[in-house]
Amino acid sequence: MADNTVYRASTTAPVNIAVVKYWGKRDAKLNLPTNSSLSVTLAQSDLRTLTTASCSATYPEGDTLILNGEPSDVSGARTQACFRELRARRAALEAADPSLPKLSTMPLRIVSENNFPTAAGLASSAAGFAALVRAIANLYELPASPSELSLIARQGSGSACRSLFGGYVAWRMGEKADGSDSLAVQVAEASHWPEMRALILVVSAAKKGVSSTSGMQQTVATSGLFKERIATVVPKHMEAMEKAIKERDFATFAEITMRDSNSFHATCADTYPPIFYMNDVSRAAIRAVEQINDAAGRTVAAYTFDAGPNAVIYYLEQDTDIVVGTLYSVLGAGIDGWKQSIVESLKQPAVTLDEAVAGLLKGGVSRVIMTGVGEGPQKTDEYLVAEDGTPVKR
Ligand SMILES: Nc1ncnc2c1ncn2[C@@H]1O[C@H](COP(=O)(O)OP(=O)(O)OP(=O)(O)O)[C@@H](O)[C@H]1O
Ligand SMILES: C[C@@](O)(CCOP(=O)(O)OP(=O)(O)O)CC(=O)O
Known part of the structure; x- marks a missing residue:
């Protein structure tokens, strides 16, 4: 009898923001990096991808993806690599146990939603590919560990391999030519250092100029400074960062x-022709963090920037008053994203920022996102594909 069942599985996956940056590929096809990297996984209560993977023999030929309500191309080599690897693992299970339904032969229908702007430099590809891989692995009931799945997600987007874990996560660059040792591992659980917070200043939600993929290729090909970064700077940063996390040493x-953010952006400036991701508003955010730290008399805040102008400011919960208070007093209640319960209880008088810095931030920050360290992908019974296989409209 024909199997008309619609099989489905859903997961959420988090965004991660690196504190030691991945920038450079030694193998573009397998997405193998020139250096290890380390990130903080952000809480999914604030930023997350929700993905439902489904398959059915009744679906028309060909795998499909609907992203934020719109059909999205799956023919790209990266998405294809993820599908191929996951199918091969399912096919192996089916070969070993013929009683299993032949899911590996059925078309996939995937529906996904990001609750934040796609391709705005907010690491949508990281959460997106982590969710895609985790959802299909759940659908196929693969026994793979998160590190094994990170090998697959890495081929979708490098930074995605780190979103398979919560907390503090390292991507070990590995040495092998086939990439089998280039995977993510958890350095510490979120609960090891749960006070970590992130305040994201969204400077521009527009699509960025130079994609990470092509930007890093240009850097590898043309920057001399980059060689120094991967040979000495990053290895030193990785070691010191892992120790700092283990010891909960915020300074x-x-x-x-x-x-590390400065080093990464310096190699971008040393790329020929140069790549500029930060703008005047980003640089004002750097000055603001310096002025807050000076006024506090110790390091209470840290900035970092990915391949775009948005600032991510890490701080500890106990320093909310001085960090959030200062930025709230400059940016004002008029922009979206402030958590009322937090801004209503701010006590300490804020630091007075330099007028030029305050002016640039006020004019250039369009919204904020308040979040913190969080957990890895979570299985959910919220489905974006109905029982009969139709995509859910929301
Ligand atoms: N939920 C999703 N499911 C599958 N693919 C996704 C999803 N969200 C994003 N993507 C893929 O990621 C691409 C966006 O990645 P891109 O690297 O341009 O931006 P970004 O991830 O926001 O920035 P960065 O990685 O540099 O921080 C999208 O075009 C899409 O192909
Ligand atoms: C600056 C970064 O955010 C770069 C992220 O690059 P991607 O993971 O988006 O690149 P691809 O592997 O080509 O998809 C730093 C980081 O997240 O480590």
């Missing part, structure tokens, strides 16, 4: 975070 965590 060191913050210094390495800021130095």
Whole structure:
């Protein structure tokens, strides 16, 4: 009898923001990096991808993806690599146990939603590919560990491999040519250092100019400074950062975070022709963090920037008053994203920022996102594909 069943599985997956940056590929096809990297997974109560993977023999030929309500191309090599690897693992299970339904032969229908702007430099590809891989692995009931799945997600987007874990996560660059040792591992659970917070200043929600993929290729090909970064700077940062996290040493965590962001953006400026991701507003955010730290008399905040102008500011919960209070007093209640319960209880008088810095931030920050360290992908019974296989409209 024909199997008309619609099989489905759903997961959420988090965004991660690196504190030691991945920038450079040694193998573009397998997405193998030139250096290890380390990130903080952000809470899914604030930023997350929700993905339902489904398959059915009744679906028309060909795998499909609907992203934020719109059909999205799956023919790209990266998405194809994820589908191929996951199918091969399912096919192996089916070969070993012929009583299993032949899901590996059925078309996939995937529906996904990001609750934040796609391709705005907010690491949508990281959460997106982590969710895609985790959802299909759940659908196929693969026994793979998160590190094994990170090998697959890495081929979708490098930074995605780190979103398969919560807390503090390292992507070990590995050495092998086939990439089998280039995977993510958890350095510490979120609960090891749960006070970690992130305040994201959204400077521009527009699509960025130079994609990470092509930007890093240009850097590898043309920057001399980059060679120094991967040979000495990053290995030193990785070691110091892992130690700082284990010891919950915020001052060191913050210094390495800021130095590594600066080093990454310096290699972008040293790329020929140069790549500029930060703008005047981003640089004002750097000055604001410095002025807050000076006024506090210790390091209470750290900035970091990915391949775009948005600032991510890490701080500890106990320093909310000085960090959030200062930025709230400059940016005002008029922009979206402030958590009322937090801004209503701010006590300490804020730091007075330099007028030029305050002016740039006020004019250039369009919204904020308040979040913190969080957990890895979560299985859910919220489905974006109905029982009969139709995509759910929301
Ligand atoms: N939920 C999703 N499911 C599958 N793919 C997704 C999802 N969200 C994003 N993507 C893929 O990621 C691409 C966006 O990645 P891109 O690297 O341009 O931006 P970004 O991830 O926001 O920035 P960055 O990685 O540099 O921080 C989308 O075009 C899409 O192909
Ligand atoms: C600056 C970064 O955010 C770069 C992220 O690059 P991607 O993971 O988006 O690149 P691809 O592997 O080509 O998809 C730093 C980081 O997240 O480590």
